[in-house]
Amino acid sequence: MYQKIAIIIFVGLVLSACVGTQSMLTEDQPLKGVNITIDPGHGATEAYDSFRIGPTGEREEWINLRVAKILSRKLTLAGANVLMTRTKDRDVSLGGRAALAKQHGSDLFVSIHHNGSQNDPSIDLPIVYFYGSAILNPASVDFAKILIDSLRAGLIFRQQQDGAVYSDHLIYSSGTSVLRNTIGDMPGVIGEAGFFTNPAGEGRLKSKDYNKLEADIYYQAILEYFNRGTPFATCLLADSLKYIDLSRPIEFELDDGFGNTFFEENSFMIFQDGVQLQSHWDSNSGILTATPDSSTENSVSFQVFARNIQGNAMHPAPFSFFTAAGYEWYSLENWFEAFKEAEVLFNQIHGENIEPSAHLMGQIDSALHLYQLSLELQIVHPRARIAEERILWILQQKQAFSEDDLSEAIEAQKNRIKNYYPE
Ligand SMILES: [Zn+2]
Structure with a gap:
């Protein structure tokens, strides 16, 4: 216990040193080893899209790309491995964007958009979308909340107070393609930092200085998110196993993102195919255990939830296995x-x-x-x-x-x- 307290204090000191000065952040490459995908929305739609356009002709896809490019440079300078799904005014399919983000092994997916309203030019507020249900997608929501607070504090909107974080199921009943197709691997959001159909909003979004300001807000939000540590779980099953034996307990080793096991009490959950299991956390070993439901047929997947003491939730990427019957079915x-x-x-x-x-x-x-x-x-x-x-x-x-x-x-x-x- 003594040791742990000492480590908490040490981590705290390192963190406050990191967030202390800007120059120090750059020198230390605070995002070294972090893979990030930046997705500038749309592209090359000028010939046929007459909706995503402001009153004086500025197009959403151009604003998205300008902000994304500035952000990408800042992240790269901070040591991150950045993938841009497009770097020109060209179209990339939605499925292609998600596939690129997965290939990149991204720790975070950030899709940059701006909003438009066909019937009300007075609307101007920020929105950040996450995929699906907030309870089942906590890491994306953590980042979305940091981002929306920063956008509201740092940018100008006509309805400054109305901006919010929403589920993308409000846009489409099955959610947005890019978030739905990346959620199994990484947390992600779609940011909509203002309305280009608002005349004053369009004026701001056309300005390179305002684009820089917006990119900086995204950058600071990403830094803050990763500074809190990104907790993860490792399933303690031998790699050589072809299938899982559901009659035995399943164990996950947890890391709070700093090589330690400091998590919020009662934040632990294990789900088997969407149903919560009774689980047991051992803070000494850092292992979370559950007894699976053995009635599952061919395949099974587990998701692990926990929140570290810096306030960041683990992204519950599924651990999927065949059962013995499923393995036989598949291999035959x-x-x-x-x-x-x-x-x-x-x-x-x-x-x-x-x-x-x-x-x-x-x-x-x-x-x-x-x-x-x-x-x-x-x-x-x-x-x-x-x-x-x-x-x-x-x-x-x-x-x-x-x-x-x-x-x-x-x-x-x-x-x-x-x-x-x-x-
Ligand atoms: Zn858009």
Whole structure:
């Protein structure tokens, strides 16, 4: 216990020394080893988008990029490994942005946007969005709160008091694509620092000095977030295990982000597939234990929650495993049968001189059904993209040979391939 108190005091001293002077921060590279993805929203929409534009013609995507570039330079100087999802006025698919952030092994995802209102030019306030439910996404909310407070304190808005942190489920019922597709790996937010449809707001957002000020606010918020330490859990299962034995307790070793185990009391939780388990925290060993529910079938995932004494929550990235039954099911590739059968049918209908006939239409429908079935059955497999492309081709053939209007399904399938399987 003595030792721990000594360490707390020591950590406290180091922290206050770090946040003491600006020059010291830069010298010390406070973000060394931290991977950050900065995502400037939209890009190259000038030809067709007449919504994301201010009263005198300033476009949201231009403001986003200017702020993101300044921020990226500041973060890099502070030692962070920064990935920008775009550095020019060009379009990057939403799925592609998320895939880049994951490849980068990001510790934080920050999407930079500005807001617009089609019917009320007087609106001007800041909003920061996080994905889904605040309880299940606490690390993103921690950062969002730091950011919104800094934006409100440092920038100018017409409705300064109205700015807030919201779930992105308020925008779309399934949340935003970039946050939904990165949440399994990292905390993230979408920042909307003002309305370009407000005439005074647009005037400010056009100014390079105001862009610098905004970038600096993001930078300070990111520093503050990482200064509090980012706690993490390690699952204590041998890597050589192919599947998990759910009849035994599961153990996680926790780190508060400073190599220690100083967490808020009662902040510990373990969820198994979204259901909370009874858990036990041992502060001496730093190990959090739970007895899993053994009735799960093929696969299982655990999420660990805890908050360090600096106030930062752990990002509950899921730990996923096969059960013994799931491992057998997967390794026997039962699910793959449907795909293989579909491939055989596909090759039969994929010839050069196919003529529409009742028999062919029947084959087309069975192949489509089998591909869809194989996708439903599969866990994660590179062949999934092939199945998706086959489905698109079959839908197009069906459209060509029948009276049915399949244009919506074809469009949806194209978007699915673009968003979920970026090249
Ligand atoms: Zn936007």
